[in-house]
Structure formats: C-alpha cells, structure tokens
Amino acid sequence: MTYFADVRALARKDMLLELRARDTLPAMLLFVVATFAVFHFALPERSSHLAASGLLWVAILFTALLGLGRAFVPEREQHVLDGLVLAPCDRSAIWLGKGIATLAFLGAAELVALPVFALFFHGVDAATIGAVALADVGICAVGTFLGAMAVATRARDLLLPLLFLPLAIPIVVGGVGASVVSSPGRYLGFLVLYDTLFALLCWATFEYVVTE
Amino acid sequence: MTVPRLYRVPLPALAAASLVLVTTALALVFFVAPNDADQGFSQRIFYFHVSVAFTAYACFAGGAWKALLHLWKRDPRADLESYVAIHQGLIFGSLVLVTGSIWAKISWGHWWLWSEDQLVLFLVLFLFYAAYFMLRFSVDPGPQRANFSAVYALFGIVLVPVSFLAIRIAKSFIHPIVFTRHGPNFGGWILAAYCVSQAALLVLAYTLYRIELSGKRIDLRLRELRTA
Amino acid sequence: MIRARKLGKRFGEKRVLRGVDLDLEQGGFAVVTGPNGSGKTTLLRICAGLALPSEGELEVDVPRAAVGYLAHEPLVYRELSALENLELYGRLYHVPERRERTGMLLERFGLWDVRHERVASYSRGMTQRLALCRVLLHDPQLLVLDEPYTALDTAGAELLDAQLAELHRERTLLVATHDPDRVAPLATTRLALA
Numbered sequence: 001m002t003y004f005a006d007v008r009a010l011a012r013k014d015m016l017l018e019l020r021a022r023d024t025l026p027a028m029l030l031f032v033v034a035t036f037a038v039f040h041f042a043l044p045e046r047s048s049h050l051a052a053s054g055l056l057w058v059a060i061l062f063t064a065l066l067g068l069g070r071a072f073v074p075e076r077e078q079h080v081l082d083g084l085v086l087a088p089c090d091r092s093a094i095w096l097g098k099g100i101a102t103l104a105f106l107g108a109a110e111l112v113a114l115p116v117f118a119l120f121f122h123g124v125d126a127a128t129i130g131a132v133a134l135a136d137v138g139i140c141a142v143g144t145f146l147g148a149m150a151v152a153t154r155a156r157d158l159l160l161p162l163l164f165l166p167l168a169i170p171i172v173v174g175g176v177g178a179s180v181v182s183s184p185g186r187y188l189g190f191l192v193l194y195d196t197l198f199a200l201l202c203w204a205t206f207e208y209v210v211t212e
Numbered sequence: 213m214t215v216p217r218l219y220r221v222p223l224p225a226l227a228a229a230s231l232v233l234v235t236t237a238l239a240l241v242f243f244v245a246p247n248d249a250d251q252g253f254s255q256r257i258f259y260f261h262v263s264v265a266f267t268a269y270a271c272f273a274g275g276a277w278k279a280l281l282h283l284w285k286r287d288p289r290a291d292l293e294s295y296v297a298i299h300q301g302l303i304f305g306s307l308v309l310v311t312g313s314i315w316a317k318i319s320w321g322h323w324w325l326w327s328e329d330q331l332v333l334f335l336v337l338f339l340f341y342a343a344y345f346m347l348r349f350s351v352d353p354g355p356q357r358a359n360f361s362a363v364y365a366l367f368g369i370v371l372v373p374v375s376f377l378a379i380r381i382a383k384s385f386i387h388p389i390v391f392t393r394h395g396p397n398f399g400g401w402i403l404a405a406y407c408v409s410q411a412a413l414l415v416l417a418y419t420l421y422r423i424e425l426s427g428k429r430i431d432l433r434l435r436e437l438r439t440a
Numbered sequence: 441m442i443r444a445r446k447l448g449k450r451f452g453e454k455r456v457l458r459g460v461d462l463d464l465e466q467g468g469f470a471v472v473t474g475p476n477g478s479g480k481t482t483l484l485r486i487c488a489g490l491a492l493p494s495e496g497e498l499e500v501d502v503p504r505a506a507v508g509y510l511a512h513e514p515l516v517y518r519e520l521s522a523l524e525n526l527e528l529y530g531r532l533y534h535v536p537e538r539r540e541r542t543g544m545l546l547e548r549f550g551l552w553d554v555r556h557e558r559v560a561s562y563s564r565g566m567t568q569r570l571a572l573c574r575v576l577l578h579d580p581q582l583l584v585l586d587e588p589y590t591a592l593d594t595a596g597a598e599l600l601d602a603q604l605a606e607l608h609r610e611r612t613l614l615v616a617t618h619d620p621d622r623v624a625p626l627a628t629t630r631l632a633l634a
Contacts, residue, residue, distance in 0.1 A: 002534065009531035013517070013524075020519045020558075050385075074517055082490055083515035083574070087532040088505035142367075149360050153350035163347060163364070166340035167371060170378035180385045190381060194374060201370055205363045208283050212355040212492045353452025355492060435453045 006089040010097025017074060018105060024070050028109040032063040036113075036120050052121040053128070053179045057172050059113070060132065061139070061165075064106055068143035069160050071102055072151040085210050095206040099144040106136050124179075127188070131178035134191035135171050138198060142167050145202040148209050170194050219422070226419040233412035237405070245405040255319070261311040263410040264304050265330055267417045269372065271301030272337070274421075276369035279362035291358035292432070294365055295348065296425045300417050302341045308334045326386065329379050336375045340368055441466045441501050441582060441612045442487055448495035449482050456482045460496070462631055469608050469626045472616040474633030480616040481512065481586055483633070487614055488584040500582070505533060508580030510588055514571035518560040522551050522570050525559065526577060533578035545573040549599060564591040572600065583607065585615045589622065597622075 018024055039055045075081040084094050110132060118124050143164055150160040171194060177187035241259045278294035281287045312331040317323050326332060344364055351357040444462040448455070457479040464470045472480050485491045487500060488509035500507075516525045523542065530538035546552045549569040559567060568591045575583065589597055601622070607613065608626050615623060620630070 006532060009528060013520070013528050016524065017517065017519055074519065078516070078518055079511065079513040080515050080517055082509075082511060082513075083529070084532070085490065086488065086504065086507065086509055087529070088503070088534070089532050149347070149363075152356065152360075153347065154352075155346065155350040159343075159346060159350055162343040166336055166343065167367065169336055170371075170374050173378040173382045177381060177385055186381060190377065193377075197370055197374065198367075201367060205283070205366060208359040208363055212359070212490075436450075439450075439453050439455050 003090055003093060006087075006093040007097045007100070010084075010093060011100040014098055014101030015104065018101070024067050025105050025108060028063050028067050028105065029112050031066055032059055032109060032113040033116055035059045035062065036116060040120060049122055050180050052117075054176050056117055056121075056124075056128075056179070057135075057175045059117075060110065060135070060175075061168055061172065063109060063113070064136075064139045064143060065161055065164060067102060067105055067109070068140075068147045068164070069150075069157045071098055071144055071147045075148075076151045081210060091207040091210050092203045094210065095145055095148065095202060098148075099140045099202075102144050103136055103140040106140060107133075110136070127184040128179040130188055131175045131184065131191060134188060134195060135175045138171050138191065138195045139168065141195065141199040141202050145206060145209070148206070167198075223419070223422050223426070226415065226422060230412070230416045230419045233408065233415050237409040237412040240401070240405040240408050245401045255315075257311055257315045257318070259406055259409045260413070261308065261315055262406070263413045264307045264311060265334065266410060267413045268301050268304035268308055268334070268337075270414060271297050271304060271417060271421075272341070272365075272368060272372065275301060276365050279365035282358060282362045283366075291361065292428055293425060294362060296421055296428065298341060298344060298365060298368075299424065300421050302338070302345070303420075304413075304417060305334050305338050305341065309338060327383075329376065332379050333372075333376050336379075337368070337372065340371060344368070441468070442470075442614065443499040444487070444493075444496065445498075446496035447483070447486065447493045447498060449479070449486065449491065450494045457486075457493075457633075460631070460633070462487075462629075464612060464614060464629060466501075466612055467608075467610070468628045469613045469623070470615070470629040470631060471620055471623055471627040472614070472631045472633065473618075473620045478633040480633055484509070484584050484586045484614065484616055485511075502580075502582045505578065506581040508575040508578065508583045510571055510575045510583075510585040512586055512590070514559075514567045514574070516559050516567070516570055516574060519558060521556050521558055522546060522562075522573070523555040525570065526573060529574055529577055535578050541577060541579075542573075545576060548603075549573055550595075565593050565596055568592055569596055569599075572603070576603075580611070582612045583614070585613065587617055588615065589617065589619060 174191035178184035275297035282290035442464040
C-alpha cells in the first residue's frame with residue numbers, strides 16, 4: 001500500500017536528519033541520566049522504593065518532551081512542511097512517519113535510561129518494561145501531534161509542555177500503576193486503551209493541523 | 213446596526229428565565245430542602261457543586277460539538293461558538309474547584325482532597341482547557357487558529373472519560389485518605405432542589421454563552437467592516 | 441484549468457486579496473505582477489492548494505499530484521543533500537524511474553557534482569536551482585512559480601528561460617514575477633494586482 005511506503009519514506013527522512021544533526025538523542029540521554037542524579041538528591045532518606053518508580057515515569061515524560069519539542073523544527077523553520085503537504089500522500093502519513101522516528105529515539109534513550117535507573121535505584125521488572133513500551137506509543141503519538149501545532153505558534157517551546165502534560169496524566173497513571181502494583185494487567189490494558197483512542201484521534205485529525 | 217437573529221429563543225427571554233430559575237433554586241436549596249443528616253447546613257453547597265460540574269461538562273461537550281462542525285462541515289460560525297462554549301466551561305470548571313474546595317473545608321477540614329474524583333478530574337480539565345486558551349492566544353486569528361482550537365477541543369472531550377478512568381484506577385496505588393460520605397437520598401424536596409439548581413445553572417450558562425457570543429460577533433463584524 | 445471568481449483572502453482582520461478574477465486555460469501561461477504586499481504569493485498559494493480562499497470561487501481542474509509549486513522558500517531540508525531531498529520527494533510523488541529522472545534534472549541544472557553535499561553548504565542560487573528540480577521532478581501538469589528568477593545568476597536565468605519555453609508547449613504555467621518583460625513573449629494572460 002502506498003500509504004505505508006509514504007510513511008516509511010518520511011520516517012526514514014527523519015532518522016536521517018537526526019543521524020546528521022546528532023543532537024537530540026545525545027541530549028535526551030544526558031538529560032535522563034542527569035535527572036536521575038537530581039532524583040537521588042531529591043528523595044529524602046527513608047523514601048520508599050515506590051517513590052523512585054514514580055520518578056522513573058517523570059523522567060521518561062520530561063525526556064520525551066525534550067525530544068518532542070525538536071520534532072517539527074526542521075519542517076517549520078525551513079517551511080518544508082508546505083512541500084510535504086503539497087505531496088499527494090495522506091497528510092496523516094506526516095504525523096505517523098514523524099511519530100515512528102520519535103518513538104525510535106525515545107526507545108533508544110530508554111535502552112540506556114532503564115539500566116541506569118536499575119543501577120541507581122532498583123531493578124525494573126517485565127511489567128515496567130511493557131508499560132514503558134506502551135506508554136512510549138501514547139507519548140509519541142500525542143506528543144508528535146501537539147508538537148506540530150506548537151511549532152506553528154508564537155510561543156513554540158513554551159507551549160508544548162502546557163498542551164502535553166494534562167494529556168500525559170493518564171499515561172503516568174497507567175505506567176506507575178503497572179510498575180508498582182502486583183497485578184499490572186489492568187494498567188497495561190488502560191495504556192492500550194489510551195494509545196488506541198488517542199492514536200486514532202491523532203490520525204483522523206492531523207490533516208487539519210497542517211492545512212486550512 | 214442590527215445583528216441578524218440567529219437563534220430562536222431571544223436573549224431577554226433567556227435572561228429572565230435564568231433569573232427566575234436561579235432565584236427559585238436558591239430559595240429551594242436554602243429554605244425548603246431538609247438538612248442533611250450528617251453534615252447539616254454546609255452540605256447545601258453540594259447542590260450547586262454537582263450542578264456546576266454537570267454544566268461544565270455540557271459546555272465542554274458543546275464546545276467539542278461545535279469544533280466538529282467547524283472541521284467537518286466548515287461552518288463559518290462554529291469556531292467562535294466553540295471558543296465561547298469552552299470559555300464558559302472553563303469558568304464553570306473553576307467554580308467546581310472553588311465550590312468543591314469550600315465543601316471539603318467545611319465538611320472535612322481540608323481545602324483540597326485527592327480522594328474526591330470529581331475534584332481531581334476538574335483539576336486536570338482545568339489545566340487542559342487553560343492550555344486551550346494559551347494555544348489560542350499564541351496563534352494569529354485565521355483558519356489555522358480555528359483548526360488548532362477545534363482539534364484541541366476534540367482531544368479535550370476524549371480526555372474527560374479517559375482521565376476519569378485513570379483517576380479511578382490510580383486509587384489502588386495512591387491510597388488517599390478516603391472520607392465516607394452518604395449520598396443524598398433523593399426524595400421529595402431534595403430531588404426538587406437538585407433538579408431546579410441544575411436547570412437554573414444550565415440556563416444561566418446558556419444565557420452567558422449567548423451574551424458573550426453576541427458581544428464577540430459584533431466585535432468581529434465591526435473589525436471586518438473597518439478593514440473591508 | 442484554473443477558474444477564479446472574486447477571490448478574496450483575509451487573515452483575521454487583515455485583508456490580503458480582494459475581488460480577484462483569473463482564467464487560465466490548459467496550455468496557457470499566466471503572469472501575475474504587482475508591488476510587494478499586493479497578495480501575489482497568497483494568490484499562488486491558493487491556486488496551488490495550500491490555502492483556502494475566504495471569499496469567492498475557485499476551480500482547479502488538476503489533482504494535487506499534478507501540481508508543482510515553487511515558493512519563496514526552496515522547501516528542501518538544509519541538513520540533507522540534494523540527492524536525498526529529491527529522493528524523498530520522488531518517493532512521495534511516486535515518480536516513475538525516480539533515479540534516472542533525479543539524475544537528469546540535477547545534471548540539467550548543474551548540480552550533479554554537488555549532489556551529495558548538504559544543502560546548507562549551497563549558495564542561494566544553487567538552492568534555487570534545486571528548488572526548480574524539486575518542482576519539475578514529478579512532471580506536473582500545472583506549474584505555479586512564485587518569483588522563480590530570484591537569486592539566479594545569468595546562467596541560471598538562461599536555463600530557466602529555456603526550461604519555461606520548453607514547458608510552455610505542453611504544460612500550464614502560473615508565474616508571479618517582478619520582471620514581467622522576461623516572460624512577456626510567452627504570456628497568454630496577464631494579471632496585475634494592486
């Protein structure tokens with residue numbers, strides 16, 4: 001299907017851009033490790049094991065925000081978005097391609113972040129990893145979408161966290177729940193629900209974000 | 213200059229109806245409905261708290277509906293209507309937080325209760341819809357701003373049930389202090405007081421919506437005429 | 441191919457276009473002139489399909505895939521090479537024989553030797569030539585060009601002259617320019633915006 005060929009071409013382009021610039025991914029890696037260090041000092045001595053789990057999710061969220069803020073910058077700065085919008089492909093492919101690339105970067109950052117977290121605080125179980133994977137999908141779907149809007153406004157990077165955080169609260173609930181509770185099924189299921197609903201909404205409405 | 217009549221119910225009639233309903237509601241709530249067994253007189257704010265919450269949901273839903281009309285049918289009036297509806301929703305949403313907080317202080321001695329699902333939900337929605345306004349003010353007027361606002365309004369209405377569910381399931385690991393409360397037994401005057409307050413607030417919200425809408429429309433028309 | 445009646449465009453309160461009529465038949469060449477700020481770019485964007493008119497009617501008989509739009513900005517990624525940019529657009533437009541066509545265009549516009557270098561390292565004139573390659577890559581039926589001669593040196597301008605003359609025979613062109621005399625011999629319709 002040509003739709004997926006278009007998505008692949010666009011995702012490939014985004015990965016290529018990041019490989020050339022080599023700034024977003026290293027920044028995300030450094031940021032997440034620095035955040036863990038800050039957490040160590042921010043958690044008073046007798047804080048529970050659980051507090052650290054909660055903070056893992058805070059770190060993931062803000063590291064993602066760092067990457068998401070940069071996602072559509074080349075398109076807007078150089079007005080290339082017009083070129084992509086003119087192309088005969090479905091406009092949602094632009095969102096999906098960019099989202100997939102961002103997901104890859106976030107995943108790459110977490111490949112380092114999770115072991116470092118295990119080193120600094122405590123081990124990470126399968127449920128947590130599953131929750132991180134599911135949460136990443138939701139974060140990238142919604143974050144990429146909002147990033148496209150934010151970058152077209154005057155406030156730019158001021159606006160993205162404001163738009164994103166209320167929508168991210170359910171993701172945090174799902175993620176922390178799955179990490180902390182003994183039967184995480186309910187929370188993982190909730191994350192699947194969130195991802196499905198919002199990815200569908202993003203896919204259906206991205207057209208209107210880039211056209212008049 | 214006359215503004216074309218767009219709605220069937222004229223504004224003065226709405227305003228009069230609001231006045232009558234709100235007065236009746238206040239009378240019923242404060243003088244007629246019996247005291248609550250547990251909490252006494254202070255519980256009465258609950259009639260307004262619940263009604264205001266439902267009214268806020270109705271405003272957000274109305275805003276989302278108008279947003280859908282804007283995107284789908286390209287209705288030229290829908291953007292402004294969506295914006296005003298969400299504005300009303302945010303105002304009533306703030307009232308939910310205020311009345312809820314007052315009720316919590318009077319009943320339990322705390323200004324904020326994480327155990328109150330409705331209150332927490334409105335905190336999230338308040339944050340979300342406040343960001344709506346930041347978004348709107350950060351884009352120059354035009355088709356792009358209308359599209360962004362409409363899409364964001366749709367995200368909002370999907371967020372309402374999702375957040376509510378999230379808040380419910382979060383309780384297993386957050387363990388807030390839960391205060392038991394007996395629900396009102398909906399009999400006789402209590403039911404009447406509640407229904408009238410709800411109706412009063414819905415009509416009031418709609419009246420305010422129409423007032424703000426006509427004000428903004430006139431303003432817009434004036435500016436268009438100036439630059440024509 | 442393009443039929444516009446009483447086209448108007450406003451952004452909020454600012455009115456940019458008013459009461460524009462345009463008729464461009466297939467194979468025609470329309471030249472749009474006017475001082476800065478007269479709405480030439482807005483008109484071209486509307487005809488290319490990037491913007492919707494606020495008032496009036498517009499009929500454009502070609503699908504999106506058959507329109508080629510040259511904007512003020514080159515619409516290419518500065519951090520990618522010419523080849524990578526054209527590769528992307530070639531895929532998005534499903535250009536048949538993509539590699540051959542890309543190579544042919546790069547050679548024609550004198551960019552073959554720098555095809556692997558980042559666009560950020562190009563001069564303004566070279567970037568404009570790449571933009572022209574991008575526009576022509578998918579062999580569009582309708583070409584909408586916004587001041588195509590910008591930044592081109594004499595050689596580049598002559599290349600473009602030849603290209604336009606060749607295209608004029610089989611394609612439809614809508615060109616906005618500050619220098620109408622250059623394209624005057626080819627023009628079939630003129631539109632002057634106030």
